[in-house]
Amino acid sequence: MCLAIPAKVVSLDTSDATAMVSLEGIRKKISTALLDEVEIGDYVLVHVGYALNRLSEDEAQRTLDLMREGGLLAEELAEISEASQ
Amino acid sequence: MKYVDEFRDRSVAEKLAAEIARQAAGENSYHFMEFCGGHTHAIFRYGVQDLMPANVHFVHGPGCPVCVLPVRRLDDAVELAERHGAILCSYGDMMRVPGTNRRSLIKAKAEGADIRMVYSTMDALKIARDNPQRQVVFFAIGFETTTPPTAVAVLQAQKEGLKNFSVFCNHVLTPAAIGHILDSEDFAPGGPARIDGFLGPSHVSAVIGSKPYEAAAAHYRKPVVICGFEPLDVMQSVLMLIRQIKEQRFEVENEYTRVVTRDGNLKAQALVAEVLELRPSFEWRGLGSVADSALRLRDKYSFFDAEKRFEISAKTSRETKSCECPAILRGVKKPTDCKLFGTVCTPDNPMGSCMVSSEGACAAYWTYGRFRNPDRAKEAILA
């Protein structure tokens, strides 16, 4: 629940401060309300549907690898895709 | 040392382990509380304890937001759905936590209450938009990482004029909990946990920065190292803590500079400050009542406050008998001290909150630790 997961921004909608991110092939709409500047191609740390911070591509990849290895990635992705509506 | 094979950077882990052993050598023993469930998970997953010299110990802290919510607040949430007929929206982690008489949100839902699992506050807002004739309550729990999305949802609801949306606010603050744990006088039977330093939360600190821990570190003379969630982060942080203690420094150091800065995310902090204010005190499971440790909606936004919108009845809430979660959350007991652990209480059939979330200490012990104690594993399998 405290985990945040890195994702790549693929499109932006400034009208309602949201972005589409790609997470291991899953596309998810997230809020960018907590960040001042986000651009397409940025990596952001996503927690409960909100981008908390930006991070470098290297760090994003490293974190994803570690989460995958620790079995956390599958858990987080399930949480993201399971939640109804 | 078999766990070391699982490290991706085996040689680095071995070097770090050797350096920790060298630095820690001597009469002193070191007890470090890892605040976050994410650290607990990493320590168990990778067997980090096994890489430590005999005089370096991990004490598991209260850093799992699901674990520290008192039963009473969970019972209140169920009441909002059952008695007031609201649609209660909750994060998934909360769904299986047992309340009084082991009634969880899942059970209440099975019995007809309209309780829905959401991934994000945005989902809760959508449910409110889609059901204008129903009251929709967002069950807000979590530490500072999870707080800004709640604030954004309240502002968004106000902007849209969503009249049927409210928040049942249970957000808690980590620096207050650290201070409270160190104020050992408050502690009930079992005595204070001995703690020499803290592995500070990482994603929480991404939001609030490392600054809020500085006062406690200096005041209590306990070093804090903000620590990432991978095993090498944990080991590096342990080394930094030992060095500080040997040099008699009691500072906040940041091992997780990849994500955390001293100031954190200022925009998120401003949004939280706009919508939420300190509660004079709040009950934590295990810690009891802790001053200035939680947030509620400011008067300005009281329209969206479920505690003001609905009358919540007084009730007697109870922990599951024999569940040691409260003592575990204070760091004075280990899951294996609980007689229900691994026998009656397992992740499939949790008796207490610490067994529910994968970040809870009991769940981590069960998943990764029980295999190290063949007797207990056998006991559990036979039970």
Ligand code: SF4
């Ligand atoms: S093992 Fe179960 S009953 Fe015992 S302390 Fe942990 S959660 Fe509570």
